[in-house]
Amino acid sequence: MGQHFLPDDCAAFPARTQRGDSAEGWIMVMAIPYFCDSSFDSPVDIVSDTDGHALVLGVHGRWSSPFAATLRSNIHKCLAEQPPAILVDLTDLGDPDGRSTGLWLAAHRACGLQQPPVKLAICLPAATMLATRLRRNRGLRVLSVFASMPEARAALACGLPLPYQTQLIVQPEPQSASRARDLAAQACLDWRLEAIREATLTVISELVANSVEHAATHIRITLPRRGKGLYLAMHDKDPRLPKLLPCSPHEPGSPTLARGQGLRVVQAVANAWGARRSRSGKLVWATIRDRSW
Template sequence: MAEVGPPYLFGGDAGRCYTVTCDVDTTVLEMAVRGRFSLRLSVDVYAALRKCLAEHPAAIIVDLARFDDPYAGSAAMWLAVNRAATAMYPPVRMALAVSPATPLAGRLRRLGVRLPVFPTTAQAQEVMAGAPVKERLRLGGLPPDPSSVCVAGDLVDAACDTWHLPELREPSRAIMSALVGNAVEHAGTELGAAVWRRGTGLHLSVRDGDPRLPRLLDRQAGGRGRGLRIVDGKSTAWGAIPTADGKMVWATLRTRRQWIT
């Protein structure tokens, strides 16, 4: 399998065998896979799922209603991704939406694996939405104004104080300021900012109403692109993903401390 590295960007997926969207309220990712199972499709989908896990979402739902796998050859891939998801700290919940009459659903039942399988995406969404929401602080309705940079930075301070993560205050505030500053400059729409606790780390996100994805420019671009270079340099991972009304740009940071609930 090809290596996948930051930035983890989704979008412009026309012609691909999958699409990925995010529910910004629950951080549940939904992937819809289409086409017939093949080695090429499995490589593309596996790489996309690794990008999904890099964000450390609350859960991942994979819609297989338009996926044709007559010999259940993809079972090993789904199980491998589920093992990786459950091994994360804290674990990421994963579910498949696939008809129980398909060979894939039958093979998964025979294997007796602990990978939830639902007949429809709607049923999977209902169960995953009922999962406990990870700890978060968030702000909505921020104007596309430089003043929002400071407001979002104060949100980071509050999160680091609340969850006793003082060592993440400086890099997290710098990242959040860069994300909001970019949204103010390039999107020009109402913003939302959120900080989620991920064990001993943080997940920072900024959403706006512009579907265009960010681009990391090289240093030869002069003063342009400095914000994303800060994000790239200070975060553990970062990326962007489409939402129902625009996009969400996110970044994660980690500490070396053991997670204590």
């Protein structure tokens, strides 16, 4: 089962500033699914940018070792979605001494080692110690730091390629899963992703069926291409995150897959999957990649 963690060499060789600060035990292994159940007044929140092609990581709070662990966990979750870019808003980060410098440099290295690479942009006031320390570090040559979110968004928009993406809105009805499969099959054909066609159809069918049964709202299905794979996103109006039920024993004569076990199929087939709340409901996502690549 392919899982998308931060690469091991980031753990072995954590980024260091010129003053010798390390990324403080940067890597930890996280099991899928990647659930982000935080509310929007939490210290760290993850949302999709307005165009859906970047994730925005909002940071609110004072720097500390426990807070650093929370940040690492959320950056893991961002990278698992394989976004083209991650925009980190540090406007509300309380770090007067710039102690988090090593973490952001390590995050930048981890983004660059993804396949395909993920662009990382950081937004923070220019007069802060953190901004000063980043300027003094050689990592600034490649790490994008901006004074405002509009500036960062504009720069990212210029640097990102036009996405291959298709979208469909379906109603909470049984035939919606079939319509989603048709959409995914056509995307795999158009983008020459036949190697992941069956896995994609299996996962999208289960995700849509789960949303139809439990959310009972219309579903916006978005399929962007991510390198040699696909990102499947299901957005509905129900804020409750899905639950991965325990495996149930198979009784002779009963269906092979018991009711409520569809997400177990997603768990088995997808490279990574998860869910997070949005301002209008929730987003459930999965990544599918050719395992031979």
